Amino acid sequence: MVKKIMLLFILTTFVFSGAAMAASPKMGGTLVFGRGGDSVGLDPAYETDGNSFLVCDNIYEALVAYADESTALEPGLAESWDIAADGKTYTFHLRKGVKFHDGTPFNANAVVFSIGRMMKNRDVKFLGKGYDIPAQDRVPEYWVSMEMDDTIGSIEAVGEYKVVFNLKRVEAPFLANMGMDFADIISPTAFMKNPKEFLRNPVGTGPYKFAQWIKDDRIVLTKNDKYWDKKGGPYMDKVIFRSIPENSVRFLELKTGNIHICQFPNPADIDMARKDPKLKLPTQPGMNIGYLSFNHTKEPWKSNVNLRKAIAHAINRKAIVDNIYQGMGQVANNPIPPTMWGYNKSVPGYKYDVALAKEYLAKAGFPGGEGLGEITLWSMPVPRPYNPEGQKIGVAMAADLKKLGITARIVSYDWGTYLKRQREQPEDMDLFQLGWTGDNGDPDNFLAVLFDGLASSSVRTQWHNETYHNYMLQGKQTVDQAKRTKIYEDALQLIFDECPVISVAHSTVIWPAQKKVMNFKLHPTGSVRMKNVWLDK
């Protein structure tokens, strides 16, 4: 009996220690991340491409951070923050004892410098001597396109670890914006040493330090041993970002074990990865939307809601997702992804129903498509994260419209021309495909940017609706999130009723990885964070 108990004890200890061993992170090793292209630069204020940001994500940090797998806000380099009652003054209390990779202490002046350098009118106040910020070498694109100059009035360091942002207007998404890559905090001393070369010699406070860059080949980051957050990583000695442009070759490199994670594989390779016992499939519903919209600057699209609904019910979106997204996506009911707050669950989406579509078409005054003539359907020439093959989707849509008696001609240009001409809303454009990948998880970043044509001529859909415009203004100017949720839910109901746009699909991101890569999570913003990732030997 004693023997049995002993045996049981030994076995239990063995099993539990084994489980504990599997769960506790191991130190060391080099992770190789295979991606489609090289980074353009590594100064977060001036970059616009995902490949630059995913390296920046590990070198730099911002005042606020997004949660591991969502865009919920968490303290980053700021421990906490206060918002004044009028919603226009934000005070950030900074973390103490943090150092940049070059040894420069992180403090209020570093924040004023990093954010202030993007401002047009540099209304900034340093503590003490501060820095003489050099003139901008180029336009900080994200700063400009997020309209930050219209939001931030001045930035002031009021203490060694206290910064005040005075806003020009109440801007509810402001905090979420401060978690975006462009708002990362950089080492002012490193920047001042050689401003023109900073993008190739980045210095931040993040878990990994920049070590080497061989253009179009690899970027090497090494572990930041002095990282401030003692909870969790960094665990690995090195992280290498390798550029392997061809999707199938990148996947072969993963299969042969030369890389650990394969970004954007061909959909056809996903099945192979699923069958491979050495691989796993980290998956994340993308924070994006691929849509089909109407030219709202011309008739009959502008004021004929029945016609718009006829088109919406005629398009078989499920078939598009199954066959062209190859299952790596989900049919969209709303133009914001279901993972985002403000998503309206009661909106059913437009059902594929040819008979109903024909009814709407007749109600619209074009029975059997008569009187409409040939329409144009602009289809995207390049794959984007939200739309894998615009041309094929265009052909599928045209075939669907044919069933109503509508003849649609596919039109396409090179990507630059497509974007340019689309913004001009030309007479020869009836329907157009486009989409969006979210930046900060705030519904305003989808709904105002994409559909509030009354706010700006740059809004690509140019839908003009007073009620909707008011919703968007209220959404921006209300700080309370519960109230904002209600506003966006109402706005989404209005979009469903008025049908200014047909939400086609949200794509799903799947990046196969080696099984030994532990704790790697795909983020909805597309950022790649290696801080808590470790390699099982």
Added chain:
Amino acid sequence: MLSYILRRVLILIPTLLGVSIIVFLMLQAMPGDPAELLLGERATDEALFEIREHLGLNEPLYVQYGMFLKRLMKGDLGETIWTRQKVWVEVKQRFPATIELAVAALCIACFFGIILGIVSATRQYSIFDYISMLGALAGVSMPIFWLGLVFMLIFSVNLGWLPLSGRLSIDVDLEIITNFYILDAIITKNWIALKDVLWHIIMPAVTLSTIPMAIVARMTRSAMLEVLRQDYIKTAKAKGLSQFKVVYKHALRNALIPVVTTIGIQFGVTLGGAILTETIFAWPGVGKWMYDAVMQRDYMVIQGGTLFIATLFVVINLCVDVLYAIINPRISVK
């Protein structure tokens, strides 16, 4: 000879000026602009205007070209639009990779191409002749893209003999001095790295060599056939010279002239073919870089890169001309 070379070098100036004007005008005719592509879906009128202003794209055409020429006079190819780096620095980082690959491919092409051509010519209509010429036809018609992937599947994935892609393994250290990795490994006496670099270059070089190899083989064969029918070959044979001497000393030397011309041209073709090879094998060279620049409308890279390649082309042609004189003393360069 020296004055000839000098004259040819001087001709370079109007040639490049012409190239620059053509490239510049073609760029202007090209639809789309870098500002639109930099910003993508998020472009606002304000952001677009500011970027265009910053890049000088709001200026009239002649001003833009004038600015480009002014910089060129100072030996400055300008700064790239996307990476905000001197074009010259970017060229310096990538060109060695392409040259290394192209030279390796051309060496393979010449070595095997010439041997195949000679053997085919000396054994005309034999089974070997048929097989090698069929092989040459296949080589010309084989899509590089497909061939590269097939090589990878056989030699890397199944047999595990050669690395799949890249120029250097992740775990091999090499001090980069000239960016010619083979040279750098030799200079630093880093034999582990040298082996690794050579291992990496085999597959892309062989893939890239197929088309020029096939062309060189066919060219050598026909040139040799022509020469072998000449009277002086008959004389040489009648003198009782060995077959080897007749073929390699008397026939080959005379047959090489058109072959050398072909090889010169093939070097340019190889640079063009490098775009695909570099893409498949993740080879960080100039081909892929230029291709991306065209897609992103990085005017500065396209202009600078084209000028650089044009210069290289002219210089290689010059080398070919000088080679004529060395191979065949009856030709003198005047």
